[in-house]
Amino acid sequence: MKFLNLVLVLSSFLLLLFSCKNEPIKSITTDKDSLFNEDIKQYYFKVLDSASFYMAKIDTISSLSDNKAYFLKSREWYKRAEPIMIAYDYENYLSMNAPNLLKVEMEDFTDIKKQKPKSYQVIEELLFAEEKPLNNELQSVLDYLKARIPYMRKNHIIYKQRDRHHLKMLRDAIVNIATKGITGFDSPILANSLKEAVYNYETISTVIGMYKNTFKDNNLYESWSKEIASSIKMLKDGDFDTFDRYTFIKDHTNKQLQLVNSTAKDWGVQLNTSRALDPTATNVFSKTFFNKKMFALQGSPPISEERIALGKQLFNDPSFSSTGTMSCATCHIKEKAFTDGKPKGIGKNGAELQRNTPTLPYAVYQRTFFYDGRGDGLEGQIVGVVNNENEFHLDLNTMDDKIKGNPKYIEQFNALYGGKINNLNVRNAIATYIRSLTPFDSKFDRNMQNLENTLTTEEIEGFNLFMGKAACATCHFPPAFYGTVPPKYDETEFENLGVTQNTDFAHPVLDNDPGLYYPYEVDEKRNFFKTSTVRNIDKTAPYMHNGAFETLEDVLEFYNAGGGQGLGLDVPYQTLPPDSLLLSDNETKAIIAFMKTLTDKDYE
Structure with a gap:
């Protein structure tokens, strides 16, 4: 028996020695596939298999308490998979992580897709909401995820990283x-x-x-x-x-x-x-x-001080409007963080425009423009302003001709755009100026950058509430606080808040602006508007797409009530939860105090 034990020990030692000699020493490679791909892949398989294992245990005939426990375990393992999923399977990440909101994709009038999400968030709301879960809806989501997680494992792409x-x-x-x-x-x-x-x-x-x-x-x-x-x-x-x-x-x-x-x-x-x-x-x-540069048109010339200066001149030049009296700066006033202080913009000959004038600082960090998203870039947005009969009311070719008749502009375009004076280069110059409006030098930024230590306890509490209990940051994502979604920042969100016509919240009336409903006339997108930034918000009153809220106190009261639905209005596709945030007066004051720290030095 002792001899047998000795043989076993020696065999184990030799096996270990042989394994160690044959196991490659892993190192960093700069021009080859990572030697750690297999390790990361196996870890990914492990966490996906665990998420799938517990998801498979959720069943509509099981007790609610058991299903809740299985969900939490599956969700735990999914969250361990999430960093790898974001990096190497982003589309499935978006599907698995989707909010419990109807998704509508509108490519053109003949290609409109409406899809109910089937995600972990949907299951969470079904299992943990006060109402008893609807078994048919729960089963539909379970069927999808029970098949999807193994599908993701089988079709992974962890090979060549x-x-x-x-x-x-x-x-x-x-x-x-x-x-x-x-x-x-x-x-x-x-x-x-x-x-x-x-x-x-x-x-x-x-x-x-x-x-x-x-x-x-x-x-x-x-x-x-x-x-x-x-x-x-x-x-x-x-x-x-x-x-x-x-x-x-x-x-x-x-x-x-x-x-x-x-x-x-x-x-x-x-x-x-x-x-x-x-x-x-x-x-x-x-x-x-x-x-x-990744937020500019592909192939755009580099941002330079000279192009910024040219764009600023064009931005402030009223000769590009049909009346010769209106420039971009007419509505976008620097001292008001490039807004105008009016409920709705005022166009040519005093005509009231459809919506509130949006701020321009940090606008570069959006993926769509205008409140209804009809502009697909800063250059594209400028086309809408130039062509609008109540704004510049000018065609792009005429704008080019005006520049060609100005010797000063000719000299600058010769130096910066190879002498090519066309509407694309004109719009690029203006857009370059707008792209430069990203100072990140507010009181809050300077404190986060360790340049000063001046935030009050109330202001810090306000940020923490904004990012947590008050749920502001679930739509206004830092650091730009627009609706452009991290971590890839490749999509800007639209929300339906049920915005009212005024601040008489005791007798609310839903605003009748259709928003994203046009041009495709999709009911599920009625009253949807792009999420704006809260940077420089102390300088950009009044608020909302219709300018109906005069103060930040009005805004917080509306959100705290749960938007239009929380006020008792019929808003079928509201994305803001209708439940009260239960913010105290002191918490509301703290959030406002924080938002006021987001005013950049240029506008203080």
Whole structure:
């Protein structure tokens, strides 16, 4: 027996020795597929299989308590898969993570698609809402997800990634947690966002752990380990309504972005610069966080001080209107953060325009323009203004002719656009000026950038409420606070709030502007409008697309009531939850105090 045991021990030792000798030493590769692809793929399979396992246990004939428990376990494993899914299976991520809102895609009059979501958010609302879940609806969503998760596993694309792609995966996950994950965006009933952020970080930790032996600087790996552990502890100790998101982003998210940069240098890799975010930015609220060129038309000339200066001249030139009395600056007044202070814009000959004049700073970080989204870029938006009979009422060729008759403009276009004076280059110059209006130098930005320490306790509380309990950031995503969705920032959202005609909330009347209903006449998009920014909001009153709300107090009262539905109006497709936010007077004041810290120096 002793001899047999000795043989077994020696055999095990030799097997281990042989395995170690034949296991390749993994290192970072800059010009080849990552040696860690298989490890990441196997981890991805594990978490997807676990999510699928618990999803399969949910059944309409099971008890509600059992189904809730199985859902939470499936959701836990899905959240561990999420960072990899965002990086390498984004379309399925969007489907799995979709809000419980009807999705309508409108390509043209003959191609209008309406699709009810079948996502984790739908199941959460069915299982955890006060009403008993509708078994038919629940079964439909379950059937989809029970088939979809294995389908995603079978059709994964983790084959050819390089190490820089995996590092970018971690960066996107970090940004997603800070700008969307901790806001309650995808856990509207349970507000389970902090715990789910922990699951995200556990995946980040797992991937970093795979790379432990590749770090040239072991202290850098140790910094990652300590930072992730510290972030997880803060999230675990936090309560959703009172969580200090300000400190989390300032002291943890920004530090992690610095670690990403340090890791890229340590590994000798360079992150892709052809994405919406600048991979070298180390602060969410810095001027360099966004990769501005990726928000311009493809092939546009670089933004330069000379083109900005030319665009500013054109922006302020009234000769481009048919009356010779109206310029872009007529309605977009700099001192009012490029708005006009009126409920609705005033056009040619004093004609009232259809909607409120939108602000222009940070407008570059949108994917669609006008409140009804009919403009597909800054250059395209300018066409709408020039052609509008109540605004410039001029055709583009005439605008070109006016510029060709101005020697000063001819000289500038010769220098900056190769002498090509055409409407595209004219519009590009104006758009370049508007793209330059992104200072990120408000009081809040300066504090987030560690340039000063001047925020009051009330202002910080207001940010935390904005990002949490008040649910403002589930539509106004930081740092631009537009409706352009992180972490890829490639889509700008539209919402139906049930906006009223005035602030007589005791006798509310629904505003009759159809919004996104036109031009395709889709009822499910009636009263939908693009989500505007809250940056410089203290200078841009009155508010909403119709300018009906004169003060920020009016705005907060409307939201706190649950929008039009919360006020008792019939708003069939309202996207704002109709339940009261239950904000106290002090909480409302704190949110307003925070929003006032978003005023840039130029407009103070």
